[in-house]
Amino acid sequence: MYVATKGGERAIANAHAWLAEERRGDTDIAELSVAQIRSQLRLAVDRVMAEGSLYDPDLAALAIKQARGDLIEAIFLIRAYRTTLPRFGSTRPIDTGAMTCDRRISATFKDAPGGQVLGPTFDYTHRLLDFALLAEGEIPEAPRAEPRTEPTPHIVEFLNREGLIQQEAPTDDTPPDLTRQPLELPAERPLRLQSLARADEGFLLGLAYSTQRGYGRTHAFVGELRIGTVEVEMDIPELGFAIELGEMIVTECETVNQFTGSKTEPPQFTRGYGLVLGQSERKAISMSLVDRALRWKELGEDDAGVPAQDAEFVLYHGDNIQATGFLEHIKLPHYVDFQSELELIRKLRREAEQAATRQEAAE
Amino acid sequence: MTETAYNFAYLDEQTKRMIRRALLKGLAIPGYQVPFASREMPMPYGWGTGGVQVTAACLTPEDRLKVIDQGADDTTNAVSIRSFFQRTAEVETTEATADATVIQTRHRIPEHPLTEDQILVYQVPIPEPLRFLEPSEVETRKMHALEDYGLMHVKLYEDIARHGTIATSYAYPVKVEDRYVMDPSPIPKFDNPKLSDSPAIQLFGAGREQRIYAIPPYTQVVSLDFEDHPFDPSKADHPCALCGATTSYLDEVIVDDEGGRMFVCSDTDFCATRRGEAA
Numbered sequence: 001m002y003v004a005t006k007g008g009e010r011a012i013a014n015a016h017a018w019l020a021e022e023r024r025g026d027t028d029i030a031e032l033s034v035a036q037i038r039s040q041l042r043l044a045v046d047r048v049m050a051e052g053s054l055y056d057p058d059l060a061a062l063a064i065k066q067a068r069g070d071l072i073e074a075i076f077l078i079r080a081y082r083t084t085l086p087r088f089g090s091t092r093p094i095d096t097g098a099m100t101c102d103r104r105i106s107a108t109f110k111d112a113p114g115g116q117v118l119g120p121t122f123d124y125t126h127r128l129l130d131f132a133l134l135a136e137g138e139i140p141e142a143p144r145a146e147p148r149t150e151p152t153p154h155i156v157e158f159l160n161r162e163g164l165i166q167q168e169a170p171t172d173d174t175p176p177d178l179t180r181q182p183l184e185l186p187a188e189r190p191l192r193l194q195s196l197a198r199a200d201e202g203f204l205l206g207l208a209y210s211t212q213r214g215y216g217r218t219h220a221f222v223g224e225l226r227i228g229t230v231e232v233e234m235d236i237p238e239l240g241f242a243i244e245l246g247e248m249i250v251t252e253c254e255t256v257n258q259f260t261g262s263k264t265e266p267p268q269f270t271r272g273y274g275l276v277l278g279q280s281e282r283k284a285i286s287m288s289l290v291d292r293a294l295r296w297k298e299l300g301e302d303d304a305g306v307p308a309q310d311a312e313f314v315l316y317h318g319d320n321i322q323a324t325g326f327l328e329h330i331k332l333p334h335y336v337d338f339q340s341e342l343e344l345i346r347k348l349r350r351e352a353e354q355a356a357t358r359q360e361a362a363e
Numbered sequence: 364m365t366e367t368a369y370n371f372a373y374l375d376e377q378t379k380r381m382i383r384r385a386l387l388k389g390l391a392i393p394g395y396q397v398p399f400a401s402r403e404m405p406m407p408y409g410w411g412t413g414g415v416q417v418t419a420a421c422l423t424p425e426d427r428l429k430v431i432d433q434g435a436d437d438t439t440n441a442v443s444i445r446s447f448f449q450r451t452a453e454v455e456t457t458e459a460t461a462d463a464t465v466i467q468t469r470h471r472i473p474e475h476p477l478t479e480d481q482i483l484v485y486q487v488p489i490p491e492p493l494r495f496l497e498p499s500e501v502e503t504r505k506m507h508a509l510e511d512y513g514l515m516h517v518k519l520y521e522d523i524a525r526h527g528t529i530a531t532s533y534a535y536p537v538k539v540e541d542r543y544v545m546d547p548s549p550i551p552k553f554d555n556p557k558l559s560d561s562p563a564i565q566l567f568g569a570g571r572e573q574r575i576y577a578i579p580p581y582t583q584v585v586s587l588d589f590e591d592h593p594f595d596p597s598k599a600d601h602p603c604a605l606c607g608a609t610t611s612y613l614d615e616v617i618v619d620d621e622g623g624r625m626f627v628c629s630d631t632d633f634c635a636t637r638r639g640e641a642a
Contacts, residue, residue: 008442080405084369182398182573185501312499322408322571326488329409332440335614336433336470336629340532340551342615343599348526 023068037061046249046278047071051320052078053179053198055248055277072200076321083179090174092242094230096252096275098151101228103281106155108221108256114152119227155224156254156271165256165269166299187311192294193287197276199318201283207308208289216306218292219258220272227251227279251276253284257292262300270299290314372419372452378402382420382575386566389577394539395507396490401573411444411469412570414486418467421482421566422448427455429463434471434612434629441469458632470533472554474611474633477563479580485548487569490576492536492546512544515587523592535594537584544587545576552586553598553612559584601626606637 024031038045038061048060052075060078067073103119106112118124159165175190187195196204211218229249233242253274261267272292274284293308307313317323370376385399404412422428428448432441436458444467445456457463460475467484477483493503496514506512515536522530529535535552539545547558548567558565558578565578578584588594599613604625611633613626628634 008437008439009446012439012442076407079403083403084375086375179400179403181400184398312501316500321403325408325410325412326571327409328407329488332410333433333438334470334549336551336612337533337549339599339613339615339629340553343597344530344532347528347597348530351527 023066032065034058034061034065037064043279044069044071046280047201047283048074048078050277050280050283051075051198051200052082053277054078054082072320072324076324079321089234091232091234091245094232094248094250096226096230096250097154099226099228099230099250099252100147101152101226102249102279103228104152104224104226106222106224108223109155109158112153112155112158114148152226154254156256159223159256159269163268165271166259166265168271183315185312185315187315189291189295189298192311192315193273193275193291195315195318196274196287196290199287199314200320200323201280201286203318203320203323204283204286204290207293207314208286210306211289211293211308216293216296216304216308218255218272218289220255220289220292221257222285223254223256223271225251225253225281225284227281249278251278251280251284253281253288255285255288255292259299264300270295369451371424372422372448373405374402374416374419378416379420382416385575386417386420386577389566389575390564390579392543393578393582394543394545394576396574396576398573399575401570404570406443406447408571409488410440411467411486413568413572413575414467414469414484414570415444415447415568416570417484417566417568417575418448418465419452421465421484422452422454424452424454426464427457427462429457429460429466429632430468431466431471431473431630431632432469433614434473435631437631459636460630460632470549470551471612471629472550472557474608474628474630475636477561479562481563483561483563483565485550485565485567487546487548487567487572487574489534490546490567490569490572490574492534492544507543510542512538515544519587519589523589528595529588529592536587538587539578539584540582541585545578545584547584551598551612552594553596555584555586555594556596599626603628603634606634606641608634608637 038057041061041064044064045057045060048063048071049055049057052060052063059081060074063074063077064071066077101117103121104114104117106116156165160167175194176188178191178194183191183195210216227249229247231247232245234245235242255272257270257272259265259268259270270292272288274287274291276284276287290308294311294314296303296309303309372379374382381400385397388397389395401413401416404415406412406415418428428445429436430441430445432438435441448454449456460466460473464480465482465484466473467486469486472483491500491503493506493515496518497503497506506514519529522528531552533551534546534549535555537545537547537555537558547555560581560583561578562580564580567576569575586594599615601613602609603611603613605627608628611628611630614629615624615626617624
């Protein structure tokens, strides 16, 4: 078999070899294990799983190691792996109402059945560098309490009983999947939510923040934020019942948004929704704000012409793998296009100079 | 080295089938952008994921593949894509335009005339020729459906009014079979005439934007212009410093610290073949 080879191939191979060395770093320092990343850099692992759209902490940790800690590169590795996986079927919708909560807070009610559970949060830590972490050492064991055995109800449902919050119509439709069908507009809410769940955390954070500062304000309160473990079940046709495949950690946020009514809807509270794989409340809250902003049309609100209301803008620009690829591709060779631009600029300058000379001659 | 863990040419058969359907639709409606469920590939968006998916859907084990970037076989990304298909499809590769059955290209059409036995696959960054006039996809699809290309003609007219000439030098818009205005990918406008009436099948893949479009063989492709400002496929006014060709598209290479430069063929196979014949 004839193989066309030239300088570029050796340059690429050498670059890869150097990259592998740089990834390993100083060999006098112990190598980082995937298990260490999985258990000690868990929030990075969670972000890679969420934006990679694949729940597998081991693979996400491997990707972080391989990507030298560049999380977008790690997300890319997971996405590229994900597309090669066969699809056996779909699970039942997860029941977040049955979640075993590590954290569950509400900003709208001081107390509610199930209580406020802070969980392992940074919220009230003082952001002072802990120099004790420079040295290795044991940490004191955290106090323990008996976990609740009964399910923890969704707080926003209490508003529902009074009819004060907009009802979401239940449906048994199979939601669309933008990893299998091309994105076509207008996108309905299930598709938008899928896209937001995969979207870049920083992008969503910026958009959500813009709505808070007045670019499409939606008056959001965090009705409830919960993080914990849910069961994943799948119906097996041969068995005629569902079996539990495993568990996963998710973060869910429901916002309650003030709404004074429109031509089509009475005054009531409305909701924004965020659901993210793993533990990421920043992203879940951002997602629910952006989700709510995107619902302006169905709620009969005005088009304020702001970025967070524009589904086409949000959905086409939120994917960091698409964005980083296209952004970084401009470092690839563009000699040919640039050459044609050079010719054009030279031609335009020649013509401009001639015109100026003619002008001077005439004066 | 073969990667037996992956299907022939990397993509699974269902995905290839989905892409082939889009290709057939594209060929049936020349110049129309067909949405397709582009997959995430193991190379980044912007590196030719659309072209790679189209090539993967077209390749058979008997094919001979050529990959060029900027006209050259040895640019790093061309090397990378070629080695991807060597690993995943074990197809034969070649640098000779005439010997290839499938040619994947970025930014050029080979100088050597193509034949009925060849498929030319273009990598496309932004498939929508109206995108920089109208950012919304909803709107541009409507404009294509209504054949509403007034905006494009106004843009070209304004170029002439301001600069005395149409200030687009690559990705120069074309009209296919008198119906769809199409982006020929960022090839220099010098290459535009080769799009028309080509015996080869021309396929365009835009991975990130999830679009496929096509020009069937012997299809009329016209570069947009005005009667009094006809299309001008210009290039650098020099012969190639290596092979002396006067009809090929040239790259400008800076050769010393004083800004001295030389002009050489961008199509490396064309240039090397001519030099081989002369020797």
